[in-house]
Amino acid sequence: MNCILHNAVVCPQYKTPRRPTAIVLSKNKIVALGSDVPSLRREYPKHELIDVKGRVILPGFVDSHTHFFFWARTFNAVHLETQTTFAGCLTEIRKNASRLDKNDWVIGDGWAMDRWDEYHVPTAAELDSVTGGRPAALFSKDQHMLWVNSKALDMAGITADTPQPEGGRIEKDPSTGQPTGILKEMPGYFPVIKLISRPQPGLVEKNWKLASQAAYSKGVTGFHSMDGPEGFDFYRQLNEKGKLGFRVHYYYPVKMLDELIERGIHSDLGDDTLRIGGVKLFADGSLGACTAHMIKPYKGTKDDYGVIVTPLDELKESIGKAARHGLASAVHAIGDKAVENVVSAFEAAYTRNSPLRQRIEHMQLIAPKDISRVKRFGVIGSMQPSHCPADRKLVAEHWGKRGRYAYIFKTLLNAGIPLAFGSDGPIEPIDPIAGVSAAVNRTGFGERGGRFYPEESLTVAQAVYGFTAGPAYAAGREAFSGKIAPGYQADLAILEDNIFTMPKSKLHTARVAATIFDGKIVFRHPESSVSI
Numbered sequence: 129m130n131c132i133l134h135n136a137v138v139c140p141q142y143k144t145p146r147r148p149t150a151i152v153l154s155k156n157k158i159v160a161l162g163s164d165v166p167s168l169r170r171e172y173p174k175h176e177l178i179d180v181k182g183r184v185i186l187p188g189f190v191d192s193h194t195h196f197f198f199w200a201r202t203f204n205a206v207h208l209e210t211q212t213t214f215a216g217c218l219t220e221i222r223k224n225a226s227r228l229d230k231n232d233w234v235i236g237d238g239w240a241m242d243r244w245d246e247y248h249v250p251t252a253a254e255l256d257s258v259t260g261g262r263p264a265a266l267f268s269k270d271q272h273m274l275w276v277n278s279k280a281l282d283m284a285g286i287t288a289d290t291p292q293p294e295g296g297r298i299e300k301d302p303s304t305g306q307p308t309g310i311l312k313e314m315p316g317y318f319p320v321i322k323l324i325s326r327p328q329p330g331l332v333e334k335n336w337k338l339a340s341q342a343a344y345s346k347g348v349t350g351f352h353s354m355d356g357p358e359g360f361d362f363y364r365q366l367n368e369k370g371k372l373g374f375r376v377h378y379y380y381p382v383k384m385l386d387e388l389i390e391r392g393i394h395s396d397l398g399d400d401t402l403r404i405g406g407v408k409l410f411a412d413g414s415l416g417a418c419t420a421h422m423i424k425p426y427k428g429t430k431d432d433y434g435v436i437v438t439p440l441d442e443l444k445e446s447i448g449k450a451a452r453h454g455l456a457s458a459v460h461a462i463g464d465k466a467v468e469n470v471v472s473a474f475e476a477a478y479t480r481n482s483p484l485r486q487r488i489e490h491m492q493l494i495a496p497k498d499i500s501r502v503k504r505f506g507v508i509g510s511m512q513p514s515h516c517p518a519d520r521k522l523v524a525e526h527w528g529k530r531g532r533y534a535y536i537f538k539t540l541l542n543a544g545i546p547l548a549f550g551s552d553g554p555i556e557p558i559d560p561i562a563g564v565s566a567a568v569n570r571t572g573f574g575e576r577g578g579r580f581y582p583e584e585s586l587t588v589a590q591a592v593y594g595f596t597a598g599p600a601y602a603a604g605r606e607a608f609s610g611k612i613a614p615g616y617q618a619d620l621a622i623l624e625d626n627i628f629t630m631p632k633s634k635l636h637t638a639r640v641a642a643t644i645f646d647g648k649i650v651f652r653h654p655e656s657s658v659s660i
Contacts, residue, residue, distance in 0.1 A: 129618065129647040130154050131176040133660075134165050137184045137626065139589075140612040141597045151185060153618045156647035160614055180658050183641055184626050186592060187610050188349025188619030189560035190375065190599035192510050193489055193550030195271075196351050197359030199558070200339035201332055206236030207554075209269055214248045221266070222258035233324050234264035237554060239275065240416065241268075242522055249299075252278045252309025265320050270555055272414035273310055274317035281307050284319035293318075295437045297419070313413050313435060332362065340373055344651035346559045347621030347640040350375030350609070352510075352550065352599065354408050354458070354489075357384065367402045373645060375401055375619065377603040379408040379458050382446050394454030395484060396604055400617070401646075405603060406456030406484070409446060410437040412466035415492060415522050420463030423495060427528040434463050443473035447486075451477040456484040458510065464493045464530070471501045478505045485604050487548070492519070493527060493534045499543050508546045508602045511537065513567035513591065514556035520571075520580045531581070537567055537594075538584045548602035549594030560595040564627065565635035567591035588628050588635070618647040624656055 134150040138161065152160040152172055162168050169177065206224035211217045217239050225234045241247055255264050255277035263279040281287075288305040292298060296316030299308045311317035343351070353359055353376055360380070366372040380388055385407055397404040412434055413419025418426055419435035426432045437460075438446075447457045461470045467488060474486050487508045492515065494502070502509065516535040523531040541547060549567065551558050567586045570579040579585065586594075600610025609617050625638040641658045643651040649660060 129156075129644070129649070130172075130174065131178050132165070132168055132172060133178050133180050133185065133622075134168075135182055136180045137182060137628075138612060139184060139186050139592065139628075141187055141593060142611055142613065151612060151620075153644075153647055156618050158612060158614055158616045158618055161612065178660055180622060180660070183658055184623040184628065185612070186347070186621045186623065187596040187612055187616075188621050188643065188645060189347045189595045190350040190352070190610065191348055191550045191553060191558055191560060191595070192352045192548035192599040192602055193512060194351045194353055194553045194558060195355055195555075196339070196343075196353050196376075196553065196558070197355040197362055199554040200336045202235060202237070202554075203335035203339050206234070206266070207238045208236060208266070209238035209240070211239070212243060212245055214244050214246070214250065217244075217250075218254065218258050221255070221264070225259045225262055225264070228262060230260070230262060232262055234259050234262050235266065235324060237267035237271065238269050239266060240270075242416065242525075243269075249308070249310065250275050252276060252281060252307065255309060263323070265317075265324060268416060270414040270416040272417040272419060273312050274320060276309050276311060276317075276320050278309075280320050280323070281309070283323055286311075286319060295435060297435065312417050312419055313437060314410070336362075336366075341651065343374070343558055344643045344645070345640060345653070346561065347623070347643050348374070348558060348560065349619040349621070349643065349645045350377070350599070351558070352377040352379070352405060352548075352603065354379050356381060363402055367399070372401050373650065375605070375609060375617070377403055377405045377599075377605075379405045382407045382409045382450075382457075385446060385450055385455070388455065389449075389453045395456045403603070403605075406458060407446070407450050408489075409443065409457055409459045411443060411459055411461040411470050412437050412463050415462055415519055415526060418526060420493070421466040421469070422463045423465045423468065424530075426526050433465065440469045440472060443469060444476045447473045448477040451479070451482070451484060454484070456486055458487040458489050460489045462490045462492045464495045464498075464533070467491055467494045468498050471498050471505065471507065474505045474507055475501065482506075483604070485602055487602060490515070490552070493530060494536065496533060499539065499545075502540070503543050503545050508548055509540050510548045510550065510602060511535070512550050512552045512556060513537065513563045513594075514551055514559075516570055516580055517566050517572040518556065523580075535570075535580070536584050537586050541586070541590060546598065546601055547594050548598040549591070550599070561627070561638050561640070562636055563595060564588060564591040565632075567594065568632055568635060588632070592627070618644060620644040622658065622660070624653060624658075
């Protein structure tokens, strides 16, 4: 695409003496910026001149934490995140099951007990009533609990005699000892997950196209993937055909570490569209499942500290081994004790001037004493602003006053800690503008009761940086991605609305007019007045 986009509000994501109003694209690169359109026309006489009519142009958004392949693969599964009642969930599951063959798995996600009008822990028997004898498995919204039916439990061999797995939990009825249908964390639900057959390749590709268009419509041109190895294989196959369509930064499961070392795989291996980030580890569980690892017990309990998914010694061993072989680590840590442990593991592996970009994923609660340690060891905070308004009720219920140190975006930024923002999609929608709104407003759309610790609110510019230049830095791509500058990749999001001047309470309504990836237009909003 050879063009000059002019009459624009260009937000380059770095300091400039004068804000440019025009961008010159040549094929898949940004080659010049400026404000003197006649001069640019003389220098690039064959480039098409496109008037964007005062629209904001940003670098293409990058979601720094997704399960994009899982989201795409299950794009047409049953999704329950909009259901506000348990009865509504059962209705949706019944509709989905009725469209399946009798032996097909009913799969889905998005249910959340705390978002229903009445709190209720679902059971296998209730799922049996709407699945018609088919095996069923549905992830909770945070994907740390799996709700399964009796058929799935039988197929997986999970019974009253099944011992509790280390790092996971099988919920059992206290009177009968039988599994209730709720399985927590990967060790708890792995026996079921491994049984779920993979969908046909043609269906995956069809769903991928639908998911890609959904992401483009939100201005997304790249994402960091925390999917399993089948996800990377799918990305690689598309990339070899030149059809990947995103900048993908991929993290392997840590269980593959020895294999990766043997194969000579290291961070930053790859090309302009698909690169290796490192390995993904889990230190603990989630807030919603009360499996996040805490320094002090959960509110209202005497000895419930959550779940240690990976003990500190193992974290140190794996992170250190990965670092010695050129692999960065991205570690899931939500509770304050889990964050403390992960920082200690990074400290043990720390080497001054190391090129590895080490990350803590989520970092939802952090003890004040650990903030300076995160900074000292160069750790990146990979955080999801949309979790903040979504989880504020859970924070109050389970963490109480400790919630003051939950989602402390401003404090971490002021401490000089690099932040990279994402969605954890599909746990929250892959929608960076919604994430910007959450970081700025710290409240749900139309929600009453004020902002959640408003002193931690970011400016719009700071939040946008977290979805553009922040992910580029976290991926080690800051030299050619995440900014609008000569020599950078032509990945752009053109906004229909000016998010810097519109009322903050309306940020979530802002629309994307067009998305450009690798110099090609991949999305146009049908109602936009911009002819591009």
